[in-house]
Structure formats: C-alpha cells, structure tokens
Amino acid sequence: MAKVTIQMLQSMKEKGEKITMTTAYDYSTAYFVDKAGIEVILVGDSLAMTVLGLDSTVSVTMEQMIHHIKPVVRGAHDAMIVGDMPFGSYNQSPEQAVYNATRLMKEGGCDVVKLEGGKEVADKVKAIVDGGIPVMGHIGLTPQTISKLGGFKVQGKTVDSAKSLLEDALVLQEAGAFSLVIECVPEELGKLITEKVKIPTIGIGAGKYCDGQVLVFHDMVGLFEKFLPKFVKRYANLGEEVLKALQEFKNEVKEGKFPSDEFVFKGVYEEELKRLY
Ligand SMILES: Nc1nc(=O)c2c([nH]1)NC[C@@H]1CN(c3ccc(C(=O)N[C@@H](CCC(=O)O)C(=O)O)cc3)CN21
C-alpha cells in the first residue's frame, strides 16, 4: 500500500470500496494498525477514556494530543493520520481553530485534523481548510458536548433532529470537509447522509451503509471494560490474554520457575567467584 491520501478515500467512496479506521495512541499500536492495512488511524481524544482513565473527553489538552500524535506518526507508514482537535481548541474563533490545527500538524505531524460539530463550526472548518489543512468533520453524537446532549445517547432519532444532522453534513461538505465521521445515529440516517454527500462518511454506531467504519482500538480488542457501547464488536479478548500472561508471570516468579536457565546469563568464572565468598 502507498501512503493513503484524501483523493484515495474519495475514489474508494466512488467505487464502493469500504474505508477502515481505528484509533491508536502510541507507536506499537500504530505499527500494527498500519501493518493490517487499515487506511486511516485516528489519534482520538477518546484517549481520555482508554489511556488516561477519565470519564469524558472534555479535559483533554492540545499538549496531550500532540504528545500522542508523535509516536503514532512514527509507528505508521502508509495510513493517513488524523489528529483529533480537543474540546476548546477550535470553538472560540476561526483564528483559534487555524492556530491549533496548524500546531497538531506541525508539532504532532498528523496529515489531517478532525473536529466535532455541525453548522456552528462551519466557519472554523473553512478557515482551517483555507489554511491548507484537510478537515474531517464529526456529527451525530459529539462526545465533547456531552453536557449539552445529556449523555452518550443515540442522535437523530426524531425527524427534526435527523433533518438537522443532514443539514450539518451538507454545510460541512460545503465548508470544505473532505470526510465526515457520523457517530451513534439510526442506520437509516447514516444511509441517507451517506447518499446525500459526495465526501466519504465513516460511521461509528451509524450502520452498514456508511462509506467506512471506525472503532476505538481498545474496544475492538477487548482492552477497555468500563463501558461497552452497543456498536462495539469485540474482535479479540486481549484483556483476558494479558491478564493470563500477568498471572502466569507472577505465579512462576513466586514459585521460583522464572527465570529458568534459558533466560539467564552464565559466567565462565564460577569457581573463581566461589573463592570470593
Ligand atoms: N472506549 C471508548 N469508545 C468509544 O467509542 C468512545 C470513547 N471511548 N470515548 C469517546 C466517545 C464516547 N463514546 C460513546 C460512549 C458510550 C456510548 C453508549 O454507551 N451509548 C449507548 C446508547 C444509549 C442510547 O441512546 O440508546 C449504547 O448503548 O450504545 C456511546 C458512545 C464513543 N467514544
């Protein structure tokens, strides 16, 4: 695979080839996600939950995002790297949005940025794109505004809210977004938005008709147990595997089985050493 570009993702939509994206927050995870041929890696602000143990993404800072984007860039060869803009880094003004998107790209090294919201962020999206940085939109359940939404709930369940989300998608496309994440909406709405916009949609809990799918790495491999959204499929149970390995290590050390001979360096001077006692 060659380096994934926004043009490649656009042509995948046009050909009906599905796009895949997962999160990664460190070098070794990015290495494996890239090796698997996943096209897009999101350094998500979900690192609040998966890496930092917080209950929401709201307090994540620019410094924390840059800190995690850097090793992901080192671990990935071909995948497109998306830097998630943290809450408060783009809401104030188009100038603030351009400033912080530029920091994620220059200091972190990501290829593109993502930010949450619809019509209310269109001016920020346009400013960042005009500044030379591609933007992925993110609509539906927008975890950074959880206080307004009243919880991690499915969005667009009424006709009015569905209509408003479709308008958001069209406005973001018009503002220059190259792709859209659609989170936690009924499948029919994921389908409608995907058909109405020309840019690729990447769904999480938005059904099978989106142009691509994204999952949080820790969720899909079973390394996160605090909550399990309905849309998460566990493709591995690494949590169980890791727990087994740790318990075995502990037991073997306690029983004196580890380290056995094969894991030990032996000197040739045993007899001489004995004389030192
Ligand atoms: N580990 C992890 N996975 C994620 O998918 C994720 C994060 N963290 N952090 C940021 C946001 C928060 N997300 C969430 C969190 C919980 C639900 C959830 O439990 N939703 C209910 C919907 C209830 C309803 O409205 O019917 C569910 O049952 O799926 C959804 C998305 C998605 N993002």
Ligand SMILES: CC(C)C(=O)C(=O)O
């Ligand atoms: C859930 C995805 C889309 C995200 O924004 C994140 O992981 O931060």
Ligand SMILES: [Mg+2]
């Ligand atoms: Mg996010």
